[in-house]
Amino acid sequence: MALLEVKDLKVVFPTDEGLVEAVNEISFELDSGEVLAVVGESGSGKSVSAMAIMRLLPKTARITGHVGFDGQSLLDLPMKGMRRIRGNDIAMIFQDPMTALNPVFKVGAQIAEIILVHRDVSAKQAMSRTIDLLEIVGISEPARRALQYPHEYSGGMRQRAMIAMAIANDPKLLIADEPTTALDVTIQSQVMEAIKAAQDATQAAMLLITHDLGLVAGVADRIQVMYGGRIFESADADGIFYRNRNPYTRGLLASLPRLDARTQDKLYTIPGSPPNLLRMPPGCAFRPRCEFALDICKQEIPGFTTVEEDHVSRCHNIAGLPSLVESPS
Amino acid sequence: MESWTRGSALTEIKVSETALELAIGEEITTEAKSLGRQTWERLLHHRLAVGSGVILILLSISFWVVPNFSPYLFDQVAAGPPRSAPSMSHPFGTDPIGRDLMVRTFTGGQYSIRIAALVAITTTLIGAVIGAISGFFGRWVDASLSWITNMVLVIPALVVLLVLALRYGSGPWAIAFIIAALSWPRIARIVRGLFLTFKEQDFVQAARAAGAKPARIMFRHILPNTFGPIMVETTLNVGAAIILESTLSFFSLGVRPPTPTLGNLMEAAKGAIDSRAYELLIPGAIVTLISLCVNFLGDGLRDALDPTTKRSR
Numbered sequence: 001m002a003l004l005e006v007k008d009l010k011v012v013f014p015t016d017e018g019l020v021e022a023v024n025e026i027s028f029e030l031d032s033g034e035v036l037a038v039v040g041e042s043g044s045g046k047s048v049s050a051m052a053i054m055r056l057l058p059k060t061a062r063i064t065g066h067v068g069f070d071g072q073s074l075l076d077l078p079m080k081g082m083r084r085i086r087g088n089d090i091a092m093i094f095q096d097p098m099t100a101l102n103p104v105f106k107v108g109a110q111i112a113e114i115i116l117v118h119r120d121v122s123a124k125q126a127m128s129r130t131i132d133l134l135e136i137v138g139i140s141e142p143a144r145r146a147l148q149y150p151h152e153y154s155g156g157m158r159q160r161a162m163i164a165m166a167i168a169n170d171p172k173l174l175i176a177d178e179p180t181t182a183l184d185v186t187i188q189s190q191v192m193e194a195i196k197a198a199q200d201a202t203q204a205a206m207l208l209i210t211h212d213l214g215l216v217a218g219v220a221d222r223i224q225v226m227y228g229g230r231i232f233e234s235a236d237a238d239g240i241f242y243r244n245r246n247p248y249t250r251g252l253l254a255s256l257p258r259l260d261a262r263t264q265d266k267l268y269t270i271p272g273s274p275p276n277l278l279r280m281p282p283g284c285a286f287r288p289r290c291e292f293a294l295d296i297c298k299q300e301i302p303g304f305t306t307v308e309e310d311h312v313s314r315c316h317n318i319a320g321l322p323s324l325v326e327s328p329s
Numbered sequence: 330m331e332s333w334t335r336g337s338a339l340t341e342i343k344v345s346e347t348a349l350e351l352a353i354g355e356e357i358t359t360e361a362k363s364l365g366r367q368t369w370e371r372l373l374h375h376r377l378a379v380g381s382g383v384i385l386i387l388l389s390i391s392f393w394v395v396p397n398f399s400p401y402l403f404d405q406v407a408a409g410p411p412r413s414a415p416s417m418s419h420p421f422g423t424d425p426i427g428r429d430l431m432v433r434t435f436t437g438g439q440y441s442i443r444i445a446a447l448v449a450i451t452t453t454l455i456g457a458v459i460g461a462i463s464g465f466f467g468r469w470v471d472a473s474l475s476w477i478t479n480m481v482l483v484i485p486a487l488v489v490l491l492v493l494a495l496r497y498g499s500g501p502w503a504i505a506f507i508i509a510a511l512s513w514p515r516i517a518r519i520v521r522g523l524f525l526t527f528k529e530q531d532f533v534q535a536a537r538a539a540g541a542k543p544a545r546i547m548f549r550h551i552l553p554n555t556f557g558p559i560m561v562e563t564t565l566n567v568g569a570a571i572i573l574e575s576t577l578s579f580f581s582l583g584v585r586p587p588t589p590t591l592g593n594l595m596e597a598a599k600g601a602i603d604s605r606a607y608e609l610l611i612p613g614a615i616v617t618l619i620s621l622c623v624n625f626l627g628d629g630l631r632d633a634l635d636p637t638t639k640r641s642r
Contacts, residue, residue: 087539
């Protein structure tokens with residue numbers, strides 16, 4: 001049985017202007033040691049689905065479906081049981097390390113706290129574990145750094161501290177929500193390496209949420225492309241990069257800057273903008289921006305088509321897509 | 330010749346400034362300075378606040394020390410001739426029943442300060458807890474607590490104080506609690522506002538994701554972030570409480586004599602304003618001095634806690 005089983009997860013936010021279906025019937029599984037990348041534009045529902053798994057969404061959110069974790073159904077768990085899991089079995093790395101650390105406490109104390117909350121250890125043991133953790137995530141002079149405040153850390157170091165905090169209790173599942181988005185490009189890959197190393201060290205499963213396909217290339221085992229709250233394509237990493245069968249995935253990949261492109265070529269952009277979740281177009285959500293759209297796309301939401309083993313794509317016109325040799329742009 | 334020397338002096342200053350910068354730079358990288366310590370250092374640069382603090386400390390010390398060294402007790406009748414003018418043995422003179430006014434004034438200061446401190450602590454505790462709960466939980470909890478807070482706030486304080494003081498008043502502690510019961514809403518509203526901002530911050534979500542209980546998030550994660558404004562408000566409350574106590578006493582509704590407070594000393598002296606105005610002016614000046622100093626100290630604290638405000642003093 002998989003460590004994390006998400007089945008038909010649906011998240012709806014009632015607003016004054018109507019229902020916002022942020023996440024629509026997504027299902028996936030994740031095993032220990034596996035890295036699943038969830039990729040998509042802003043508003044595609046990737047963060048909301050992670051928050052729904054952690055049950056960190058505001059009370060107004062209506063969550064349906066099933067989230068199985070390690071034999072427990074997370075959506076049915078009482079709050080007390082949920083708190084025992086958070087930070088212990090499932091840990092999270094947040095997007096913005098500048099604001100995710102409490103400014104008035106020393107970094108070491110914040111890491112030690114999460115250990116003390118979940119483990120029956122002395123403050124001294126927690127502190128020595130904290131220093132080890134800071135060392136693991138690549139912070140030099142950890143003993144001295146542990147006694148500093150967040151404002152004395154650089155952005156990259158803060159994110160490393162957040163990683164240390166996330167792996168403090170050897171979690172079974174790590175959720176990294178755009179962990180490098182707020183960082184300078186020059187250190188994004190370093191931090192990504194630190195995350196990968198931390199995940200290897202704990203043998204945790206990892207749910208990596210990002211909009212940067214380039215970033216997940218070397219890290220992810222599986223990639224899930226989301227659009228408008230639905231999974232559009234799901235395959236192993238090679239399947240997404242080299243054998244993808246979905247116009248949206250192709251658009252995302254074509255939008256990546258390439259080192260081998262001729263310099264006078266303009267960078268490809270997907271025309272239009274993501275759909276307003278309040279006024280979803282009928283049929284396929286991507287249809288208004290899709291260059292391969294058929295008439296049926298206006299009426300019917302496409303179901304999953306199995307492209308190959310373990311590789312599904314949500315598109316009416318898979319047959320009409322050019323083969324990858326002559327891919328768009 | 331002269332300009333040359335001046336030039337060299339300037340260079341010297343420049344060099345030493347660079348050296349200073351280097352030294353400071355090293356300090357920053359080698360030593361973790363807590364927010365509290367940085368605030369303290371900035372406060373020390375605020376001359377008005379430091380001066381006010383020193384005056385307050387000296388005044389408080391004198392309130393406790395002077396009565397101990399005086400040959401008279403504050404309620405000792407006929408310590409000297411009644412209504413005597415200031416003299417060597419009675420520097421502030423005596424009142425109509427011959428009590429020494431100096432020992433009464435300083436003891437009165439002692440009681441006023443005690444009352445004010447008790448009011449400040451109580452209002453801060455009540456206000457912070459109510460504001461924290463209201464801002465953190467939101468929804469109906471916030472709605473009902475805010476309603477209560479606003480109700481207490483719109484009640485004309487003096488009228489209620491007068492009624493309550495008539496019913497329960499007389500002892501210094503009763504007066505303190507009556508004042509506190511009506512002063513907490515300001516702090517509650519400030520803390521509520523801060524909680525509304527802080528609870529949306531990522532570190533709160535991070536704490537939640539780490540499995541922290543609501544109480545822990547409220548009091549261990551968010552509350553320490555609000556200490557600055559709370560401290561400023563508490564300081565200012567001390568001044569407000571001293572004035573309120575004097576006001577109540579002035580209407581004969583405060584602490585009942587023979588226990589002296591700065592307020593009831595003024596009340597006792599108000600009949601003698603033509604003949605012995607100093608009896609009224611001395612406690613009045615002390616009340617003014619304390620509340621001025623407390624306000625300057627509060628302002629200094631506010632500036633020190635907010636590094637973005639320009640240093641004006």
